[in-house]
Amino acid sequence: MRTSDTAVTLSPSRHVVVTPGMCSGGSLLFGRIGDWTWDAVADACGMNVHAARTPAGKPAYLAFYYFHVRGGRTVHPHGLTFGDELRVTSRVFRLGGSSVITLHRLAPADLSLPDALLDPAEVYEDPYPDCLYAQNFNRWVARTETGNTGLAQVLPTGFDDADLPRLPNRYSPRALVGAARAAGAFHPAGPPGFTEAGGSHTVEYTLDVVRDLNGAGLMYFASYFSIFDTALLRLWHSLGRTDAQFLRRRVTDQRIAYVGNADPGAVFTITLHRWLHPDRPGSEAVDMALREKATDRLIAVCAVETDTGS
Template structure:
């Protein structure tokens, strides 16, 4: 993928604008695009907070990691997560916001190149209240973490590096804060209320097992990679679709209009997960359904992550 950033002197330090030509490493029916968005988040935070995110250290000299606590992506009618292909040209605008002394919020807009857009830095009001229908928007809530036990991904502590400089960032308006939403998801194991308004439950909940894949699921620091959570949830969704008699081709044509992931734990090699899926269908449109999933450590029952995936099935031809 070719990325041509706008010159830094033309931008506020917490913003970035780039022209992106989509290459194979960014597009697929899986998690590649989310990994790339996450890379942009690290780049923006590094530049805006004057911190080397890739080599950050705690005051004690231990590695500190800018972990993903919440990832929200909302697809548009032109740019959506699994609708990109080789050679697509995008304008990507990003902006970081102050969100406490140990965390940061970064917003991204992926727009078709040449689309007329407002001048100036990305406005949170656009992202949360007035999204352009053609664009994909991503919201990343990141928190600094560090290991408490060498070689273990359990019991991670929230610790910011000493040089994390966040005070100059504009604060995210309280009305847009995801803290309450993510907190409820952590407490209840779902982003959805018990009976989501406008939806009915389609079938009984199903539970599948998944063993952490050390080839795919760990990053270079030995932690479970944030984008692999997307891949694990998609793997479980594919199993559900197959159980419903849907084809792999239909799965690849799915259109994700909204997805939220809350990251509440990490895992060591050899961990076996249980993933429970509930499927909800809209009472207003037969083409809209939501997959609600909770991923737990099968041995301890610890909640590791939850997701809610809203899908428009019209393009896939699912009944």
């Protein structure tokens, strides 16, 4: 029996029909993948993650610490449209402490795949070329007296990950994310095989309280994608590229390490570095660092590889 994209089911897969609320040239798909992550964690851990509380009774949030998406030939982040049909498979793993990691595979609905639990070896070593893969590394946090800028790691009441399988250490993103947070970039010296194209490019962005905050008053995890895309679009404009070219881009790999949150009124600087691949025309990579302008506090880092179609 087919299920809707919001149904919780014991089956490792669900059938999804792409709706207007989950596809665009922006962050809608990432938001939906995040919703699937919360659903999967709730199902795997037997708790309502949306209403989680600390032992002191304060709200606890399953915050995104790292979000990585790899686009396939057929399914890629900005390549979906109304009515496309997908088979979405998700699996949650224990990562120690108050952390979990959830793996997702978005496959064309008509692609022949085994009806089995998602194997990390497939995700990290042998992906199906037509599929999109996502990994979400989440930690439980709660606000402190300093608001959005002072989130503390917590363990909410009722959270139990003892029965979750443990992700093999060789696949853990902890070291990668830690290095990116420390350096303020995923590729401080540039991605392997790429050559630098020009100097750095910096833009400013003011936090938009209409678009960028969620219902809890925190910066919405998917809005980080929109903010980085806004900066990337400005870089494209500086190169003489058009909006139409931007909308036709094909994202093959994108990752965000979430370092902090911000309060309404925050102004950010986003510094971009761009590289080209000499052997793959149209293939380029951009590293971006989002900082709070007033304090120079690092908020997030992003790396994106794109096929520009040129």
